Amino acid sequence: MFSPADLATLPFDDWVNAFVRGWLVPNFRPVFRAAQVPISMVLDWLDALFNWLPMLLTTALFGAAAWKTAGRGMAIFTLLGFAFIDMIGLWPETMTTLAMIITSVLFCAVIGIPAGILAARSDLFWRIVRPILDVMQTIPSFVYLVPIVMLFGVGMAPGIIATIVFALPPIVRLTNLGIRNVRGDLIEAADAFGSTGWQTLWDLQLPLAMRTIMAGLNQTLMLSLSMVVIAALIGAGGLGLIVNTGLGRMDVGQATAGGAAIVILAIVLDRITQGLAEQNGVSRAPLRQTLANFLRLRGSAAPVGAQKAG
Amino acid sequence: MQTSKLAISHVYKIFGSDDAAALGLLRQGRSKQDILAETGATVGVQDASFEVEEGEIFVVMGLSGSGKSTLVRTLNGLIPPTAGQILIDGEDVAQADPAALRRIRREKISMIFQHFALFPHWSVAENVAYSLKITGMPRDERRARALEVLEQVGLAPWADSLPSDLSGGMQQRVGLARGLAADPDILLMDEPFGALDPLIRREMQMELLNLQQKLKKTIVFITHDLNEALLLGSRIAIMKDGRIVQIGTAQEIVTAPADDYVAAFVADIDRGRVFTADHVSNKPVTIQLRQTSVRDALRMMEQGGSNALYVMDGERVAGVVTYQDLAACEMDKSTPPPTLQGALITDFPTADTTTSLSDLYGAAGSGLPIAVTDERERLLAVVEPSDVLNHLSGEPAAELAAIPATNGKEQAHVQSR
Numbered sequence: 254m255f256s257p258a259d260l261a262t263l264p265f266d267d268w269v270n271a272f273v274r275g276w277l278v279p280n281f282r283p284v285f286r287a288a289q290v291p292i293s294m295v296l297d298w299l300d301a302l303f304n305w306l307p308m309l310l311t312t313a314l315f316g317a318a319a320w321k322t323a324g325r326g327m328a329i330f331t332l333l334g335f336a337f338i339d340m341i342g343l344w345p346e347t348m349t350t351l352a353m354i355i356t357s358v359l360f361c362a363v364i365g366i367p368a369g370i371l372a373a374r375s376d377l378f379w380r381i382v383r384p385i386l387d388v389m390q391t392i393p394s395f396v397y398l399v400p401i402v403m404l405f406g407v408g409m410a411p412g413i414i415a416t417i418v419f420a421l422p423p424i425v426r427l428t429n430l431g432i433r434n435v436r437g438d439l440i441e442a443a444d445a446f447g448s449t450g451w452q453t454l455w456d457l458q459l460p461l462a463m464r465t466i467m468a469g470l471n472q473t474l475m476l477s478l479s480m481v482v483i484a485a486l487i488g489a490g491g492l493g494l495i496v497n498t499g500l501g502r503m504d505v506g507q508a509t510a511g512g513a514a515i516v517i518l519a520i521v522l523d524r525i526t527q528g529l530a531e532q533n534g535v536s537r538a539p540l541r542q543t544l545a546n547f548l549r550l551r552g553s554a555a556p557v558g559a560q561k562a563g
Numbered sequence: 564m565q566t567s568k569l570a571i572s573h574v575y576k577i578f579g580s581d582d583a584a585a586l587g588l589l590r591q592g593r594s595k596q597d598i599l600a601e602t603g604a605t606v607g608v609q610d611a612s613f614e615v616e617e618g619e620i621f622v623v624m625g626l627s628g629s630g631k632s633t634l635v636r637t638l639n640g641l642i643p644p645t646a647g648q649i650l651i652d653g654e655d656v657a658q659a660d661p662a663a664l665r666r667i668r669r670e671k672i673s674m675i676f677q678h679f680a681l682f683p684h685w686s687v688a689e690n691v692a693y694s695l696k697i698t699g700m701p702r703d704e705r706r707a708r709a710l711e712v713l714e715q716v717g718l719a720p721w722a723d724s725l726p727s728d729l730s731g732g733m734q735q736r737v738g739l740a741r742g743l744a745a746d747p748d749i750l751l752m753d754e755p756f757g758a759l760d761p762l763i764r765r766e767m768q769m770e771l772l773n774l775q776q777k778l779k780k781t782i783v784f785i786t787h788d789l790n791e792a793l794l795l796g797s798r799i800a801i802m803k804d805g806r807i808v809q810i811g812t813a814q815e816i817v818t819a820p821a822d823d824y825v826a827a828f829v830a831d832i833d834r835g836r837v838f839t840a841d842h843v844s845n846k847p848v849t850i851q852l853r854q855t856s857v858r859d860a861l862r863m864m865e866q867g868g869s870n871a872l873y874v875m876d877g878e879r880v881a882g883v884v885t886y887q888d889l890a891a892c893e894m895d896k897s898t899p900p901p902t903l904q905g906a907l908i909t910d911f912p913t914a915d916t917t918t919s920l921s922d923l924y925g926a927a928g929s930g931l932p933i934a935v936t937d938e939r940e941r942l943l944a945v946v947e948p949s950d951v952l953n954h955l956s957g958e959p960a961a962e963l964a965a966i967p968a969t970n971g972k973e974q975a976h977v978q979s980r
Contacts, residue, residue, distance in 0.1 A: 446669065446693060447664075448697050
């Protein structure tokens with residue numbers, strides 16, 4: 254039977270090897286090493302913070318945030334869940350994982366929201382970015398784990414970079430979608446009154462797209478959590494390491510304990526961010542206020558003032 | 564440069580990639596359909612030219628798809644014209660760079676939209692203050708100005724409500740207030756009352772006219788409703804297929820439609836609302852109460868072909884005498900020489916120059932000529948009842964059409980000796 258391979262075979266794997274090993278790694282390794290510095294800094298700082306905060310205080314903060322955004326039931330679940338994690342002896346690992354997730358979500362937001370805004374404002378940019386996002390979402394993460402190790406080495410920061418690659422697409426897509434879905438006549442009105450592009454973006458597009466952007470942030474958060482175990486393969490610690498170790502030793506109990514802690518953390522973070530997005534759903538809270546609320550939720554246990562402040 | 568606030572000349576807008584070719588074909592006189600078939604370009608506006616004077620409400624009327632919304636968006640550059648000149652105070656919007664365009668929009672020209680386009684996440688006051696916010700005015704100052712404008716449109720108590728809490732009519736008042744906040748010279752109103760129900764629409768039209776009396780803005784008003792156009796417009800441009808087919812006052816358009824299209828449009832409009840006493844009045848032929856004899860008065864009526872005359876007492880209108888009554892006096896030999904006083908009817912119908920024909924209709928029923936007076940009760944003109952009826956039926960006497968529209972304003976007393 255004839256097949257195209259009879260005519261010629263392509264050494265595709267050799268090409269990729271030549272590209273990554275022969276050109277990218279020798280030439281750009283210092284650049285990539287330098288690029289992970291800010292990630293390491295943020296991560297170390299957050300890791301230190303969460304491990305320094307007393308367990309009870311952290312639990313109280315999350316409980317209050319859950320109460321404010323998702324109701325009393327969720328607050329009780331948070332308290333019980335965090336107590337459970339502490340009692341199975343995984344509190345430090347959970348805090349490390351939390352620091353990793355927040356770091357990756359932070360960087361996803363910093364990269365993804367501006368990219369989404371740009372994509373919404375330029376059809377050309379969107380046409381370029383879209384296939385890249387498709388690839389990022391569909392390519393199995395094990396495929397890029399190897400080049401990431403070659404470029405960045407092993408450790409926490411490379412794990413987070415792998416997580417960012419995996420979790421970035423939804424925030425870009427949903428920011429783009431949210432901004433494009435802002436009613437055309439509102440944009441026209443802003444134009445008619447002589448707004449600059451920035452003014453329209455800040456006054457109208459971002460506030461009105463905030464609900465969709467928050468949904469994107471929630472998606473990104475969930476994807477980050479699901480990368481925790483895989484990132485542990487290249488040296489990221491935390492709960493992923495527990496699961497991997499358990500897996501390596503055929504220790505079902507330890508793997509399950511790590512898994513349970515991940516699930517509890519996932520549920521708490523998901524409900525809190527969803528609650529935030531829904532409070533924004535009225536689409537009346539301006540960006541500043543949303544950020545303020547978000548910070549207040551993390552920063553103090555005091556109940557956050559009603560959304561009607563504005 | 565010129566006195567017009569806004570002057571556009573030979574404005575074209577063609578949508579499509581090959582607009583230059585389409586423009587060429589269009590200038591050769593090819594039809595919209597031909598051009599679409601040949602180049603794939605859609606003609607939005609073709610060869611539009613008009614001037615809008617300061618303080619005028621200029622109405623652009625046309626059915627949907629006639630290009631009126633496109634035309635109005637070329638005026639503030641929201642849609643850049645393919646060709647042509649758009650001068651606001653002598654500055655060409657079509658040639659303006661983005662910064663200049665923003666300045667023009669902030670200072671000179673604002674817009675009010677059919678579907679209000681209020682920002683849903685901001686309070687009414689913040690919406691109104693938007694045009695001030697983008698110029699960098701401090702918060703307190705712009706709120707004070709917003710409240711001032713909201714007061715004008717009667718919405719001050721709602722300053723801190725959200726737009727979604729307001730009814731359609733109130734939302735459009737907010738839209739109007741937002742348009743007025745920066746105190747622009749020109750307001751573009753794109754079917755502003757089109758989304759409102761008829762009663763509210765009527766109310767808003769009246770309110771706009773009231774506001775306009777105070778504010779004296781230059782307004783370009785888009786509508787598909789001929790009655791609205793006739794009610795509001797100082798002048799009206801009628802558009803069809805992207806082309807302006809006629810520009811004129813309401814009366815000009817109704818009495819002399821430029822083509823069959825316009826004629827079909829105006830065929831069943833209420834003429835009683837379009838025309839006023841001004842259009843059917845005649846120069847008053849009056850007699851003096853103390854000087855004119857009954858015999859002279861009768862002779863004048865016979866010569867003039869009228870059956871009633873207004874009687875002046877000096878500058879004042881004393882009343883009206885009819886041929887019938889005077890003739891009866893003249894016949895009656897029993898009394899001392901008859902005087903006008905005896906036959907004088909003091910309960911005569913009056914109107915002012917802006918009274919519409921539909922309001923004159925009742926007065927015309929009395930059979931007496933109607934006195935058109937000014938605010939100081941001076942007689943400006945006289946309206947014959949038969950003219951009112953003729954005009955309402957759409958057959959103005961030839962002589963009436965020829966009378967210049969200003970005639971009622973002249974203080975023309977023809978007095979007999």
